[in-house]
Amino acid sequence: MRKRTRTFSSRLSNEEYENLNRAITKCNMTKSAFMRMIAKQYLPKERPPDGYDEIMSELMEIGNNLYRIANIGSADMKELSEQAKRLDKVILKINEIFTVPEKMRLGDEKWLQQRFGI
Missing domain, CATH: 1.20.5 (Single alpha-helices involved in coiled-coils or other helix-helix interfaces)
Incomplete structure (x- = not known):
């Protein structure tokens, strides 16, 4: 059985969406992995x-x-x-x-x- 049973969605402005995608791209992560790290209160690092x-x-x-x-x-x-x-x-x-x-x-x-x- 899966541990992750909850989903999360949010509405963003175009600017917020672009900023979020830019941050995720810099970290070379998926959106899900990025958000899970934030939820665990860790600051993702940019890709080396x-x-x-x-x-x-x-x-x-x-x-x-x-x-x-x-x-x-x-x-x-x-x-x-x-x-x-x-x-x-x-x-x-x-x-x-x-x-x-x-x-x-x-x-x-x-x-x-x-x-x-x-």
């Missing part, structure tokens, strides 16, 4: 810029290589291990900035204007 996936793949490959070299053993293994951990933190921070939705504060509608121009 082109090249994001390639950069992240490259960074992860570098991290894997650092760990492999550290496991083989070298004279400066401690420094190598620390650099690999530092790289992991940078990767997590980049992911957080570009992909993790922010929690909204109740009563704070300014985010719509600031983020999406609605």
Whole structure:
């Protein structure tokens, strides 16, 4: 049985509709997914810029290589291990900035204007 049994519809002016569609397009989401995220009080993030996936793949490959070299053993293994951990933190921070939705504060509608121009 489906969890989502309720439907939602709303009347919008042409301008409101255009603004909403622009925001949804920037986030690369469906209308339903966008509205569910808002209903859960999360601020959708815009789609990461082109090249994001390639950069992240490259960074992860570098991290894997650092760990492999550290496991083989070298004279400066401690420094190598620390650099690999530092790289992991940078990767997590980049992911957080570009992909993790922010929690909204109740009563704070300014985010719509600031983020999406609605």
